[in-house]
Amino acid sequence: MNDMTITRAEREAKLEGMGCKRKRVEDIRFTQGKGNYVDDVKLPGMLHGDFVRSPHPHARIKSIDKEKALKVPGVLAVLTAEDLKGVNLAWMPTLAGDVQMVLADGKVLFQNQEVAFVVATDRYAADDGINAVEVEYEALPVLVDPFHAMDPDAPVLREDLAGKTEGAHGPRRHHNHIFEWTVGDRDLTDAAFRKAEVTIKEMISYHRTHPSPLETCQCLCSFDKVKGELTIYGTFQAPHVIRTVVALIAKIPEHKIHVIAPDIGGGFGNKVGAYPGYICAAVASIVTGRPVKWVEDRIENLCATSFARDYHMTTEIAATKEGKVTGLRVHVLADHGAFDACADPSKWPAGFFNIVTGSYDFPTAHLAVDGVYTNKAPGGVAYRCSFRVTEAAYCIERAMDILAQKLGMDPAELRLKNFIRQEQFPYHSALGWEYDSGDYHTAMKKMMEVVDYAGLRREQAEKRAAFQRGETREIMGLGISFFTEIVGAGPSKNCDILGIAMFDSCEIRLHPTGAGIARMGTKSQGQGHETTWAQIIATEIGIPADDIMVEEGNTDTAPYGLGTYGSRSTPVAGAAIAMAARKVKAKAQMIAAYRLEVHEDDLEWDIDGFRVKGLPEKFLGMKDICWIAYNAPPPGMEPGLEAVSYYDPPNMTYPFGAYLCVMDIDVDTGVYKVRRFYALDDCGTRINPMIIEGQVHGGLTEAFAIAMGQEIRYDENGNVVTGSFMDFFLPTAVETPHWETDFTVTPSPHHPIGAKGVGESPNVGGVPAFSNAVNDAFSFLGSTHIQMPHDFWRNWQAAKTLGAV
Amino acid sequence: MIPGPFQFHRPQSVADAVKLLSSLGDEARPLAGGHSLVPMMKLRLATPEHLVDLHGIGALKGIRREGDTLVIGAMTTQHELVASPEIAALVPIVKETSLQIAEPQVRYRGTLGGNVANGDPGNDMPGLMMALGARYRLEGPDGVRDVDAVDFYQGAYFTALEPGELLTEIAIPVPPSGHGYAYEKLKRKIGDYATAAAAVVLTLSAGKVATCRIGLTNLSETPLLAEDAAACVIGITLDEATLAKAADLARAVMQPAADGRGPAEYRTHVGGIMVMRALKRAAARAA
Structure with missing residues (x-):
């Protein structure tokens, strides 16, 4: 290649590096049905496992009779808790410091809990076997409402914890109490409220919902008795963590455990934790000596593997009458279900909920979170958000609107008045975080200008007047959300999972001909890592993205990493990529200096190679350097060109955004129409604008679903009534609004490439925008807060309660 | 989400289907589009031992005009109703309603007969058939009879169908031109x-x-x-x-x-x- 004949712009374009709208390389196989998912993996002699599940939400198990099931043709084994006790696996540890039954041990604590595991030659036989297992239950009183969990006479759910007054996160006050977590200065905050000219108080609930990825949770376990090795194919967002957890609880040496996460069809937090299906399939494979596959169906996914949210947030703001906030006080009642199986960093029982001061300069704040047990499925995972951040963003964004309403102030004006100012960054929040960077006023003003906020408010005023004159039955709402996220868990000083520090990793190996492979500790579930990781490398070391293969998900070959969730991949692994690439580049520079016969300091980087300063014709491209590195390295230098980096981030990153939702609601039917949705995201440096746009579209669609109807609901008897996509709202393209996306760029000062992460921003910021739009629509009729989800009948009910119907 | 075991039958005539349904008794269910029955079977809420698939019976398909009546074979799919020029011209409300049933994938398989005969209160066609004054033709071991749509429905999933009977045709009186x-x-x-x-x-x-x-x-x-x-x-x-x-x-x-x-x-x-x-x-x- 004669690099002088093509322009610099052409050389740059050929790399398809950062900033390029590179098409997703993984889509070639995904769109042609050529993906390789867990259920595509078939091993010789493979068996299938399936669960007998409890129809009762709370019951004692009197007996389990396997006899008839074992006679069903094809059924080989039926495992119960008694069998698992033999290998000390009837219970397993959760990521939150609790323990969880693998199979029901003496009693069941939620409907659809795993009671027995039937292993058979095919799925049909397994299901026949399930129907033949006879379980005798004695129903017990059911606890559904978390607000009654700590009543003196509330039923005792966790008999295994009898007498334990100390939990994983401090004292327990009641037999159904899990933890109390407090942050902030209580006295200072109380004082701020005593002095406040204006206060608001509202119980803001974020209902229970579910990540519901397209592909459900599943695994295939194969134990090789001769080698004593266990291979697990699974839908794991964090394959290495799974390997370590298996090593710790199954007492198999870690080098004899091979965890492989192949293509994954969406995770959204659902695939971070460990589930009974994994343990049972592994045990069944050890017992039978054959591979055992377990695949959840949709009902099981919605009803048993980890839910999200169920946070009930009593929120108070103190302010001056001019609208300057002076204090924030929040108490959260957190419903964790039957076991605390929250997937948070271990020392953070309420995740990073202490980001609840949001984008605002609160001089003081206090937060207390009480976790309680109920007869519901366990979990509390971060559904496309960093840990409990979407709850926090919803809480503060809703509360700011309520304060604006009380002050008779425009909610945009209130926000502008209280934003953390650009010159305050790095900003230390009252609840303990150091925000890295931000420019909130610019983002907010851009949003208001693009959407013509003032014009929309004028239109709303006219529409309200028309409604009151009886000329229309439609009301209009404007929902603002200005969120600040905290992502990129995380710095080892803050975060670990079961003692494992939350670093991430990248190994880059360049081949002699100038192509290469990057192996990662992360695991894409659809985020497009194969595309974007290569783009970072392309920009850093001048090898075209097309010539870099990205490989993730095999714990035998990938460097140890903590996986993909909580928008941590770009903040943590993205940094590891840049650092590994820079190590490669440093060696390449030594090679180039030797070849060009100059000192290293006399070289400058130029897109895809090194050039001697002041001598533009003396240039050595990376492709050539790769060949030299292997075949003719400088004397004394080891051959080869590769590097590995484990990156422990110095801080979290703090993406933010300004969203606006314009909604019309027909009060007679409660039917809403999202007329316009504008989303401005600032995720720092943008690696692939097209992937960012796709991420924002997907996250907003989920936010829309959650705010407008998606819920896991239990009736008063503890039966889950939203166990299928008929009742669990998953919008189609028809229901989904049109999304307008926009951006500002405020790089992270501590991240090697300035990127902050974007995958979860739209879910975090979207929910409050929708809910604020509904609440804003109804506010002129006298309401201050209407709980989510805002589905048609609830909107109608609100209208009726307010006298509009 | 796996159905229990069952025997599969595919008769070639209405007479054979009726014979199968009446001889196999309560444990047999006719299978039309399958969009109600198959999900129920996957949940094991329905566990028929025999499925009598009606797709082999050509006579159950089609739309024809007989005087002032439009006669629609029970196995005519909702997609075929949407695509039919006769329907669009003579009873356009059938097209309008069909388009509001589920989504295209379901309409390619779902049938008018299945929709009206299943007795599911959520189905869209039964209420419409009442409004149109439609009659259903039922063929059973004791012969053929016609029942008005308004007399057909007795409760959720309970209809006038007797054991062994099959709903074979839907007859819709063509509304006067200019109707709304x-x-x-x-x-x-x-x-x-x-x-x-x-x-x-x-x-x-x-x-x-x-x-x-x-x-x-x-x-x-x-x-x-x-x-x-x-x-x-x-x-x-x-x-x-x-x-x-x-x-x-x-x-x-x-x-x-x-x-x-x-x-x-x-x-x-x-x-x-x-x-x-x-x-x-x-x-x-x-x-």
């Missing part, structure tokens, strides 16, 4: 059953309603004919007061269940709104 029609369906999302739906077929004479029938979907254990509501608009030019009166009369016969679509009070309320909207739109379309 509308199917108003409120649903949570594409693919959902109605929260409430109303089918209206009417004719006008000098601006006043001459004839009117109103069918209701998913507002009781069975589809309903809102006769009082329809009677109250006869001889009247539809105004807001009359529409409100018709809605209230229709609400009086509704007994919806509370479910994820909303409490009974809400479903009844919007049921009335659907009636008003359907009446209004039908009248606007009538010549």
Whole structure:
């Protein structure tokens, strides 16, 4: 290649590096049905496992009779808790410091809990076997409402914890109490409220919902008795963590455990934790000596593997009458279900909920979170958000609107008045975080200008007047959300999972001909890592993205990493990529200096190679350097060109955004129409604008679903009534609004490439925008807060309660 | 989500199907499009030992005109109803309603016969068939009989079908040209059953309603004919007061269940709104 004949712009374009709208390389196989998912993996002699599940939400198990099931043709084994006790696996540890039954041990604590595991030659036989297992239950009183969990006479759910007054996160006050977590200065905050000219108080609930990825949770376990090795194919967002957890609880040496996460069809937090299906399939494979596959169906996914949210947030703001906030006080009642199986960093029982001061300069704040047990499925995972951040963003964004309403102030004006100012960054929040960077006023003003906020408010005023004159039955709402996220868990000083520090990793190996492979500790579930990781490398070391293969998900070959969730991949692994690439580049520079016969300091980087300063014709491209590195390295230098980096981030990153939702609601039917949705995201440096746009579209669609109807609901008897996509709202393209996306760029000062992460921003910021739009629509009729989800009948009910119907 | 074991039969004639259904008894179920039965089987809420697949019977398909009646074979799919020029020309409300059933994938397989015969109160066609005054042909071991749609439905999943009987044809009296029609369906999302739906077929004479029938979907254990509501608009030019009166009369016969679509009070309320909207739109379309 004669690099002088093509322009610099052409050389740059050929790399398809950062900033390029590179098409997703993984889509070639995904769109042609050529993906390789867990259920595509078939091993010789493979068996299938399936669960007998409890129809009762709370019951004692009197007996389990396997006899008839074992006679069903094809059924080989039926495992119960008694069998698992033999290998000390009837219970397993959760990521939150609790323990969880693998199979029901003496009693069941939620409907659809795993009671027995039937292993058979095919799925049909397994299901026949399930129907033949006879379980005798004695129903017990059911606890559904978390607000009654700590009543003196509330039923005792966790008999295994009898007498334990100390939990994983401090004292327990009641037999159904899990933890109390407090942050902030209580006295200072109380004082701020005593002095406040204006206060608001509202119980803001974020209902229970579910990540519901397209592909459900599943695994295939194969134990090789001769080698004593266990291979697990699974839908794991964090394959290495799974390997370590298996090593710790199954007492198999870690080098004899091979965890492989192949293509994954969406995770959204659902695939971070460990589930009974994994343990049972592994045990069944050890017992039978054959591979055992377990695949959840949709009902099981919605009803048993980890839910999200169920946070009930009593929120108070103190302010001056001019609208300057002076204090924030929040108490959260957190419903964790039957076991605390929250997937948070271990020392953070309420995740990073202490980001609840949001984008605002609160001089003081206090937060207390009480976790309680109920007869519901366990979990509390971060559904496309960093840990409990979407709850926090919803809480503060809703509360700011309520304060604006009380002050008779425009909610945009209130926000502008209280934003953390650009010159305050790095900003230390009252609840303990150091925000890295931000420019909130610019983002907010851009949003208001693009959407013509003032014009929309004028239109709303006219529409309200028309409604009151009886000329229309439609009301209009404007929902603002200005969120600040905290992502990129995380710095080892803050975060670990079961003692494992939350670093991430990248190994880059360049081949002699100038192509290469990057192996990662992360695991894409659809985020497009194969595309974007290569783009970072392309920009850093001048090898075209097309010539870099990205490989993730095999714990035998990938460097140890903590996986993909909580928008941590770009903040943590993205940094590891840049650092590994820079190590490669440093060696390449030594090679180039030797070849060009100059000192290293006399070289400058130029897109895809090194050039001697002041001598533009003396240039050595990376492709050539790769060949030299292997075949003719400088004397004394080891051959080869590769590097590995484990990156422990110095801080979290703090993406933010300004969203606006314009909604019309027909009060007679409660039917809403999202007329316009504008989303401005600032995720720092943008690696692939097209992937960012796709991420924002997907996250907003989920936010829309959650705010407008998606819920896991239990009736008063503890039966889950939203166990299928008929009742669990998953919008189609028809229901989904049109999304307008926009951006500002405020790089992270501590991240090697300035990127902050974007995958979860739209879910975090979207929910409050929708809910604020509904609440804003109804506010002129006298309401201050209407709980989510805002589905048609609830909107109608609100209208009726307010006298509009 | 795996069905239990069953025997599969594919007869080639109605007579053979009837023979199979009557000899195999309660444990046999006819299989049309399968969009109600197969999900029930996967949940093992239905565990038939025999499935009698009707796809081998050519005589059960097709749309033909017989005088003033349009006769539709039970195995005619909803997609075929949507695509049919006769339907579009003669009973366009059947097309309008078909397009609101689930989504295209379901409509390629789902059949008119299955939709009306299953007795699911959520199905859209039964209420419409009542509004159109349709009759169903039932063929069984004791011969052939015709039952009016309005007499067919007895309760949720309970119909006039006797053991061994098969619904083979739907006969729809062709409404007079210039008639007005509308199917108003409120649903949570594409693919959902109605929260409430109303089918209206009417004719006008000098601006006043001459004839009117109103069918209701998913507002009781069975589809309903809102006769009082329809009677109250006869001889009247539809105004807001009359529409409100018709809605209230229709609400009086509704007994919806509370479910994820909303409490009974809400479903009844919007049921009335659907009636008003359907009446209004039908009248606007009538010549």
